[in-house]
Amino acid sequence: MPLSSAVITFPGSNCDRDAQTYLELITGQVPHKIWHNDQIIPKVDIIIIPGGFSFGDYLRSGAMASKSPIIKEVLKHSERGGYVLGICNGFQILTEIGLLSGALNRNVKLKFIAKNCHIKKNNENFFNKKIQNDKILSIPVAHNEGSYYNSEEGLKSLEDNEQVAFLYCDKDGNSNNESNINGSLNHIAGITNKEKNVLGLMPHPERAFQDFHQSQDGQLILESLIS
Amino acid sequence: MNNDLIKQHGLTLEEYGVINDYLKRELTIEELGIFSAMWNEHCCYKTSKKWLKKLPTTNDIVIQGPGENAGVIDIEDNDAIAFKIESHNHPSYIEPFNGSATGVGGILRDIFTMGARPIATLNSIRFGELSNFKTKYLVNAVVKGIGHYGNCIGIPNIGGECEFDSSYNYNNLVNAMAIGHVQKDAIFYSKPKTLGALIVYIGSKTGKDGIHGASMASDVFSEDDEDSKRPSVQVGDPFMEKLLMEGCLELMDAKLIESMQDMGAAGITSSSVEMASKGNLGVEINLDKIPLREPLSAYEILLSESQERMLAVILEENNEKVKNILKKWQIDYEVIGKITDTKRVIFQSKDKIVVDLPVDIIVDSAPEYDRPFNLPLKRKDKEFDLSKLNLEKCLNNILKNINYSHKSWVFDQYDSTVMGNTINEPGLSSGIVKIHNSSKAIGATTDCNPLYIRINPEKGMCLTVCESYRNLIASNLKPMAITNNLNFASPLDQNIMGELVLSINGLKETALYFDTPIVSGNVSLYNQTNDEPIKPTPVIGCVGYNSNYKKIISNSFQKKDQQILMIGNILSPKNSPYFLQDQLGLTEISAFNDICDPDFELEKKHKNFLFDSFDDNLIESCNDISKGGIMHSLIKMIKNELGFSIKIENELDLFVECTAGYIVVISTDNYQKLLDKAESLEVNIRNLGMVTTKGFEINQSKLNFNSIYDKYLNTFSDKINN
Amino acid sequence: MRVKILVRLKKQILEPQGKNIEECLNNLGFSECGNVRQGKLIELDLPEDIKDKSTYIKDICGKLLVNDIIEEYEVL
Secondary structure: OOOOEEEEEOOOEOOHHHHHHHHHHHHOOOOEEEEOOOOOOOOOOEEEEOOEOHHHHOOOOOOOHHHOOOHHHHHHHHHOOOEEEEEOHHHHHHHHHOOOOOEEEOOOOOOOEEEEEEEEEOOOOOOOOOOOOOOEEEEEEEEOOOEEEOOHHHHHHHHHOOOEEEEEEOOOOOOOOOOOOOOOHHHEEEEEOOOOOEEEEOOOHHHOOOOOOOOOOOHHHHHHHHO | OOHHHHHHOOOOHHHHHHHHHHHOOOOOHHHHHHHHHHOOHHHHOOOOHHHHOOOOOOOOOEEEOEOEOOEEEEOOOOEEEEEEEEEOHHHHHHOHHHHHHHHHHHHHHHHHOOOOEEEEEEEEEEEOOOOOOOHHHHHHHHHHHHHHHHHHHOOOEEEEEEEEOHHHOOOOEEEEEEEEEEEHHHOOOOOOOOOOOEEEEEEOOEOOOOOOHHHHOOOOEOHHHHHHHHHHOOOOOHHHHHHHHHHHHHHHHOOOOOEEEEOOOOHHHHHHHHHHHHHOOEEEEEHHHOOEOOOOOHHHHHHOOOOOEEEEEEOHHHHHHHHHHHHHOOOOEEEEEEEEOOOEEEEEEOOEEEEEEEHHHHHOOOOOOOOOOOOOOOOOOOOOOOOOOOHHHHHHHHHOOHHHOOOHHHHOOOOOOOOOOEEEOOOOOOEEEEOOOOOOEEEEEEEOOHHHHHHOHHHHHHHHHHHHHHHHHOOOOEEEEEEEEEEOOOOOOHHHHHHHHHHHHHHHHHHHHHOOOEEEEEEEOOOEEOOEEOOOEEEEEEEEEEOOHHHOOEOOOOOOOOEEEEEEEEOOHHHOHHHHHHHOOOOOHHHOOOOOOOOHHHHHHHHHHHHHHHHOOOOOEEEEOOOOHHHHHHHHHOEOOEEEEEOOOOHHHHOOOEEEEEEEEEOHHHHHHHHHHHHHOOOOOEEEEEEEEOOEEEOOEEOOHHHHHHHHHHHHHHHHHO | OEEEEEEEEOOOOOOHHHHHHHHHHHHOOOOOOOOOOOEEEEEEEOOOOOOOHHHHHHHHHHHHHOOOOOEEEEEO
16 A cells, blocks of 8 residues: 655754655655645645754744644644654654643753664554564664653553553663663653554654665554555 | 054054055954954964965865865766865863854854755864863763754764863864765855845844954963853854755755855854955945844944854845745845945945945955974984783773773764764764765765874874775775864964974875865864963864765674784884873873874775775775774774684784774685785785674683673763763 | 743653752752752743733743643743
């Protein structure tokens, strides 16, 4: 099944082109390029909200982007069951919109972290169904505010509804303090909404799919959606 | 005009005399400000110009040499690469976070001003010794600042250097290099062409940032000055720069711009004067039109160094279109003047002309000095007692020395994979990115060996440039061209001036021999506080190219049971300065022997041998050898728990420096073929041993792989955090 | 009228900035300092005659300035 797509660019987005390349090379279809002030998104299968520093991340990461005119289109799309993938700043924006629960705080060590990290699948959803349960994915992260937080009830509800999509782990698949690079609650690297058609992910799959990348594991996410 | 005022503006009375004789009238205070900005070292290179002119700057791949915002080289088809390195040393000592951040911002503007989209940055940073009270604070803040700016704007950082030495205790160095990709037929220059065309101001509003910043960069510090200088450091806004970059690139793409110039050091003054000078035209600017953040006088507007601002020339008929594109990107924009044929620079403010100067007095009459200099002392050959050194001690000295440690503490704070085209991340022999939608790969490296250059500036520079070639060659990249950042102490000291002159000479010789022209660069002088000069630090940024990224050779071990070889001339310990410094603890420069002669022929022979062997797919991985010798090079090649087992007759040979040195790893099946090739090209190969899983074995000693490698990885953070 | 709004992470949320400042102060010998928190101050102008000021401020905080999952605010 071919996958039609759109990528939204906010002022300060800097992974929008990377997301477009990711979609184009894997799905074979050129994604629509959407500007944050646009009024409509053509009907597509997936919308990617890319990484970057939307509006400079000046108030809170993703806060101002979540007020852009295009967001109502994202909400419509997700309500009718369309896929939404928010990567890094995109994840932060999705929590600010309220499509995903919780928030992303500053990394515990207060430093920007840019390196390859390991994640593994937790609860199954549209985005990871082609990934084996014991597969350890190697995917780069690059963020200053990726420490996932939710209230106790919020966290419980996530877990009860099987919304925790990915966990940080080490290369052997163990999730421990050391592998939890940014201090996220319960090692959370990615979550979905209840309906599981919206995924927020701190690591960057669009930087791990080409033959010259350190790893090609990022392919698996789009391939899960295509199959 | 009183003499104190002239001196406060960094001009000598003789220099002022030249202006007065020409104009035959008193200068306005605004005009004095202009001369202060344009005639300092930073803008007019008055001390170095005579010597810089001798550098080779052209060959058939150079599209633009020095003199524009960045140099540009041809990489076949319609593709070109723009690149430059620039210093932000003094601002980064006074206010390290903002100083280093705006250094990155400034160099990126230089790149996209040429119409090029930045594709990579590198940073060469140097600090004082760790025991110095300020060093850890500076390292933390400089790294944070560089990361803050580069990460936010979204340009990958692919490499650089980070070195510690007591000579930088009061003058840390921050040199930022940026590389951009541009279509050959879409390069933009700063030269305006059309009479009557509009001069427009694009970007952030003007504030008091950095007033006198450009002059500040040419003062000798005295230590208690820091606080009084603080307000003049610029604050950067990477978000604004991202918008500015996208807005400018869109304007250029739509061919709505005639010429463009970054308002960097010395702000609107230097950008407008340079525009007029390049076009052999005049400019007339109304300062009342400049978007301001706070009320400023004409003098302050002229000298403000507020960041993220551009000056562009557009045709009147495009005005509306330009306005609309910039509005989309939320960028301030104002028509502030026009291009005239008067060959004068005229600024008016509040219906009064405050500056009216002929361009030629500012540019062509700028001072140029031929300062006296000393040649380095002849050195007697000395012997050293090495009896106390052995494998274990030497290895330990390397592992505990922060300069040899893995620099991931630094690199992990820089986004190195944004833009999705990174092939080699920082920490390898060179950083490499792929050109978007193309198979072409661009690699880059920054290098400097200040100790070599202090001992012998000319030879030391030759060796440094050769090392930068080797960094690229090891990955199968052809060295193409160079950008340089000449950091020195006060040239009024004849020994320092000698270092400047002779190292430029060394650069010239090497670049000529290997046909790698110098296409851009920057000079930073007076890096000294009280009587403590920095070591001479002429940093080389070298760019390499391979038309097919699939041909890039890894710098790391690939598979166990592959064979480890080395080529290169192993030096004797007494001629290896870094060995003497870091293994024997030598510090006094007079205690060292002269350094070895560079061996251009051998370097070339090895380059040809490697390129030939890469083409025949004989080599699995390769790494260059520099300070720390064979041992350091092998440690850097460790990956995925692959180590080594080697044999060598004299164990100290593992730690000394080499000329034309490389580690070459091959599959054993190719050994004979490689030997045959080596023989035919008269290359001497030394067989070291094998790649093994978790091996750290030298002759009979089986060392603990995990503890050694962990130490190598963690020394930096352990030392910085404690 | 100048309005100052102090935004902070809620007490129960780990706040590494504050923790770090506290450690640093303690290391400098100011061992009496505890419970350090860092917040951000947002200042803005409102017309003197604005109607229902407190509802208005509540509104701008709720809509943009504060993320009530992790933050709380007070008007100074």
